[in-house]
Amino acid sequence: MLVKTIIVGMAALLAVAQLGIDTTVVNLAVAAVLFGAAASFALLVGLGGREVATEVASTRALRRLVNIGDSIEVDDVSGRIVAVHPTAVEITTEEGTTLLVPSSKVTTGTVIIRRA
Numbered sequence: 001m002l003v004k005t006i007i008v009g010m011a012a013l014l015a016v017a018q019l020g021i022d023t024t025v026v027n028l029a030v031a032a033v034l035f036g037a038a039a040s041f042a043l044l045v046g047l048g049g050r051e052v053a054t055e056v057a058s059t060r061a062l063r064r065l066v067n068i069g070d071s072i073e074v075d076d077v078s079g080r081i082v083a084v085h086p087t088a089v090e091i092t093t094e095e096g097t098t099l100l101v102p103s104s105k106v107t108t109g110t111v112i113i114r115r116a
Contacts, residue, residue, distance in 0.1 A: 055087035058103035062089065066106075069116035074101055075109045 013030070017023050063084055066072065070081050072091060079093040088100040 052087065055103050058107045059084060059086055059088075062103050062106055066113055067116065071114040071116070072106075073112040074106050077101055 009030075013023055013026060016026075066081055066084065066089070068081055068083060072079065072081055072089075074091075077091060077093070077099060079091040079097075079099070081089060082092050082098065083090040084103075085100070088102050089106055091099045091101055093099065
């Protein structure tokens with residue numbers, strides 16, 4: 001529906017321009033609206049995806065350091081690594097609780113790793 005509306009609007013602008021009516025103001029208004037939409041989309045993607053990108057990058061570095069089955073202590077969490085997910089490390093504690101620890105916490109905190 002949005003694409004259809006944009007196409008019809010652009011066709012109307014071209015038709016009015018063909019009739020000889022000056023459409024400079026309308027063209028500038030349309031350009032400003034489209035630029036505003038593009039800028040807001042770029043900010044949404046850039047700022048919204050920053051945290052996820054940090055976690056994914058931390059996981060890439062972390063996969064070289066730890067293996068499944070290793071014992072790990074990260075700050076106040078200790079247990080055995082069950083899985084390494086794209087944004088978190090799954091740890092099972094001695095009590096049987098499963099925790100998802102963000103990868104950035106593992107790469108930036110004090111970590112003790114005991115190989116399996």
